[in-house]
Amino acid sequence: MHTFKQSPYWLSPSGNGDDYIKTYPSLEKNITADICVIGGGITGVMIAYALVQHGVKVVLVEKETLGSGATGRNTGFILSGTVEHYNRAVTFWGKDKAKRVWKYTQRNHEILKEIIKDEKIYCDYEQNGSLVLAVTEQEGKEVRETYALLSDDGFSCEWLSSKDCAELLNTDFFTGAVRMPQDGGFHPVDFVSNISETLKKQGVSIFEKTPVIDIQSTGMENSLEIHTANGKVDCAMAILATNGYTQNIVPEFKDLIVPVVGQAFVTGPVQKSMFREVIYANFGYEYWRQLPDNRIIVGGFREHAKKQIINFSDQIDLELLDGLHDYFTNIFTEARNVCMTHAWSGIMGFSKDGFPILGATSAYPNLFICGGFTGHGLGFSGAIGFTAAELMVNGFAPDADLFHINRFSQKVRNSI
Numbered sequence: 001m002h003t004f005k006q007s008p009y010w011l012s013p014s015g016n017g018d019d020y021i022k023t024y025p026s027l028e029k030n031i032t033a034d035i036c037v038i039g040g041g042i043t044g045v046m047i048a049y050a051l052v053q054h055g056v057k058v059v060l061v062e063k064e065t066l067g068s069g070a071t072g073r074n075t076g077f078i079l080s081g082t083v084e085h086y087n088r089a090v091t092f093w094g095k096d097k098a099k100r101v102w103k104y105t106q107r108n109h110e111i112l113k114e115i116i117k118d119e120k121i122y123c124d125y126e127q128n129g130s131l132v133l134a135v136t137e138q139e140g141k142e143v144r145e146t147y148a149l150l151s152d153d154g155f156s157c158e159w160l161s162s163k164d165c166a167e168l169l170n171t172d173f174f175t176g177a178v179r180m181p182q183d184g185g186f187h188p189v190d191f192v193s194n195i196s197e198t199l200k201k202q203g204v205s206i207f208e209k210t211p212v213i214d215i216q217s218t219g220m221e222n223s224l225e226i227h228t229a230n231g232k233v234d235c236a237m238a239i240l241a242t243n244g245y246t247q248n249i250v251p252e253f254k255d256l257i258v259p260v261v262g263q264a265f266v267t268g269p270v271q272k273s274m275f276r277e278v279i280y281a282n283f284g285y286e287y288w289r290q291l292p293d294n295r296i297i298v299g300g301f302r303e304h305a306k307k308q309i310i311n312f313s314d315q316i317d318l319e320l321l322d323g324l325h326d327y328f329t330n331i332f333t334e335a336r337n338v339c340m341t342h343a344w345s346g347i348m349g350f351s352k353d354g355f356p357i358l359g360a361t362s363a364y365p366n367l368f369i370c371g372g373f374t375g376h377g378l379g380f381s382g383a384i385g386f387t388a389a390e391l392m393v394n395g396f397a398p399d400a401d402l403f404h405i406n407r408f409s410q411k412v413r414n415s416i
Helices: 042-053 086-093 095-118 137-152 162-169 188-201 243-248 318-331 377-394 410-414
Strands: 031-038 058-061 130-134 158-161 176-180 205-207 212-217 224-228 232-240 257-267 278-281 286-290 296-300 340-351 357-360 367-371
Touching: 031 042, 031 224, 042 058, 042 188, 042 367, 042 377, 058 232, 086 095, 086 137, 095 188, 095 377, 130 137, 137 158, 137 176, 158 162, 162 176, 188 205, 232 377, 243 257, 243 340, 243 367, 257 318, 286 318, 296 318, 357 377, 367 377
Parallel strands: 031 058, 031 232, 058 205, 130 278, 232 367
Antiparallel strands: 130 176, 158 176, 212 224, 224 232, 257 296, 257 340, 278 286, 286 296, 357 367
């Protein structure tokens, strides 16, 4: 019998969250703005934060409560890179592009760290590094190759042999690892909650429980109407920071940003410190970290999911959850006698090629999309918030070409 709370840990009182308590009002009238940001996760608030630096009047609308989507349902990792190991990224996208993206994500971490410091945000931030663990001999070869390529390209990293992994983790399950000392983790909802207070002081209007029903052009140049149930936002530009939910507003993106369901759980505190770093294993399909109070948060197992139609439900797949729990506790027996206290599922947005998408839609050149983070939203959110803001305000931003939709085929681009 399952006795855990079926609620995301970050959004529950024991995770210092508010259990979906509404903090900001709903939109109940018609208002105007320079730019409307749609989506109140970490990407949305970071875009709003960056836009304020340009002197832009911003309205942010969120269909539920801030951080209640993927931001409140992940494991709080701030990682270098993408979903792929670096060796595969180099093969798929070329060395120059892979290197640029890894540098971009490391700059993202520096941006988040600086904001945490400057805005005095308490969010359990720790820069303790990450481990990319190999499970099989084949993955071990790829991780070793990843280490060699990262080292050659000037990235700070460390190779751990199977013996090193056994000594560090007290298990012989892993065949090798790369340690990235720049990586870390934090409490994503505390970050969003605190930065939203900063946005409010800076004049950003924030509305929760305000789902967007429709987006229309007014027929006037550089003018959009963002329609909600009880009011609308008249604005010059808008940006969707809705990731896996993007197709619900712009259906044409259903093949470019695909919703993928993930499962996660949190245990009660274990008796000792087991992990210092945030950890990815098995090509990123499983991942975990230990929180400051010795709880362990674990996610993954989506590779075992049965093919199903996404209905955007947050219902837990108990079979997958049990499989994930058994997987983890069979490797780390110290956690077997510690109960799960919270478990949940969440919608991630996977892009067609594993890279985020940032750019204007073809239907409305003043309507932008930012999403498709493929499980690495926190690894891009800070930097891409500033990139998106600069792109919208100035028409150009360094590194925006990495994420632009024009990298897809003409046929795909013409369909949106």
